[in-house]
Amino acid sequence: MRTAAVAGAAVPLAFLVGRDGSPLWQTLRVLVVVSLAAAAIAVILRLGRWWRAGALLLFGIVGTAVGVGIAPAWLAKSGFGAVAAAGVMALVAGLASLAFGLADLGRSMGGWRVWATRAVALLGCAVLFLALGIAVAATNIPPTGLGPETPADRGLAFEEAAFTTDDGATLSGWYVPSVNRAAVLLLHGAGSTRSSGLDQAVVLARGGYGVLLLDARGHGESGGRAMDFGWFGDADIGAALDWLGQRPDVDPARIAALGLSMGGEEAIGAAAGDERLQGVIAEGATGRTADDKTWLSEVYGFNGWIQERVDDLTYWFTDMLTSAGPPISLREAAAQMAPRPLLMITAGELADETLAAEHIRSAVPGNVEVWEVAGAGHTGGLAASPEEWEARVLAFLDRVLVTTSRG
Structure with missing residues (x-):
């Protein structure tokens, strides 16, 4: 036996x-x-x-x-x-x-x-x-299909987007054309697809921005092997920026990213090494490496220290199981992307999101803004406070992509 x-x-x-x-x-x-x-x-x-x-x-x-x-x-x-x-x-x-x-x-x-x-x-x-x-x-992520809606169901004209990363993965997305010659790359969370970003896309398009809703590799209609810690984010985002930069309706110097959960972590990481991203909005981003969790022992003492050791093992095993190399910590990435700004949106119902964001902000306090949305769950800022979410997000993007560019 x-x-x-x-x-x-x-x-x-x-x-x-x-x-x-x-x-x-x-x-x-x-x-x-x-x-x-x-x-x-x-x-x-x-x-x-x-x-x-x-x-x-x-x-x-x-x-x-x-x-x-x-x-x-x-x-x-x-x-x-x-x-x-x-x-x-x-x-x-x-x-x-x-x-x-x-x-x-x-x-x-x-x-x-x-x-x-x-x-x-x-x-x-x-x-x-x-x-x-x-x-x-x-x-080892199962296939995740698109939802039943497209941007057209929200009253937005769009076109299909497809392009290939430097390592050979073919990515897919929807693109809503720009009115103001600026564009936002919209990145979904783990185990999801571009469909989950339609609500955010409506707000961005209402502000005049072009929106590329991208399926991360292995999700939705994108090829490649999925990886829900977002370690392929640099390659995927680099290819998306190449594609956006060739659009006739987009000024390549006026592109930002808005990422939800894993997508926010990917956006922060990519911005550290790619200056084409003029700013990043990350909602629900907490961490994707062991170095992102070093604040746990400071806040939770021995219990936090135990969790850090488990995380050390988790990410070591992960490194053995994927061809993607582990990225730098989000705190280090936030420091490297400065002076380009970072807005972190956190869930008021999840204290650890704000604690993680404050840990990231401590690297460059003057360059990172943290907004905790009262009553919101994970990536639920828009649902919990739609008017304020729209006002804050569009004000950030206008400052980074419109006012700065014109000035």
Whole structure:
């Protein structure tokens, strides 16, 4: 039964790691999984109790984390297809491996030592499972379809946009032409598409701005591998700015970005290295690397320190699971984009959003403005306070893209 549990976890893992990439890279990854499974089975059959328990716990953590990171999201968005089935199989086999490993651990001990050993092992497994599960979920995103509405349903004339990034991903979007020769790149959040930005696009278009509602890679109709920490943001935004800069209705020196959640984090990061972005509005942006979370221990003490260590593991695992390199911290990016301004909009119902924004603002206090929207949830500023949201956002953009340009 123990070897069957390991094999049961290895089969879906091999399938999942071999889904994309070049044929050589796919083969290498499958061979690594098969080799590790064969080694674990050999340990179970030939070595002692402690080694056996270790091998089972290792495969249990990986299988369970992969299953939890993949199965729920893929079942919800894509139904019971091959990937979802592999996630479920990995989850079941992983849980079985964990159970066998914990049973073997401390079996020869007596009394309280058995349960103390198992409790410590279970705690360690839980930390690794949490970190790896989040990393798997962020790098294995199910297809996310567009919503039923287009800009035309909101009374906006638009055209389809499509272009290719430097690393070969074909991105798609909707473009609402500019009236004032300035344009805003509108970026959605994780697990969403350009459709989620239609309300914001209406406000921007009402202010005379051209609006490019972009599907991040792997989302909506954009190609490429999705990544919900936004680590491909620099490449995606760079290609979008190339496209906008060639538009006859847009002055290339009058482009800004408005990003929601992941999109806001992508916009801040891209602005650090791309001076074509004259300003950024980021709503619900908190962090996408471990360095973005260093304020947690200052605010929450020991509990915050524990969360920082889990985040260290999470982003380390993430780096192992994606071809995108980890970006610089948002705080560093905000400093690098100065003196170009940054407006951060935070949810009044989520204290951590404002705390994260203030941490970013502390790098360049005079260049970053933080507006906490009372009563708003995550990226819900426009819904909670529509008149003030419109006034503040358009005033920021007018100051950055219209008044400055004319002056």
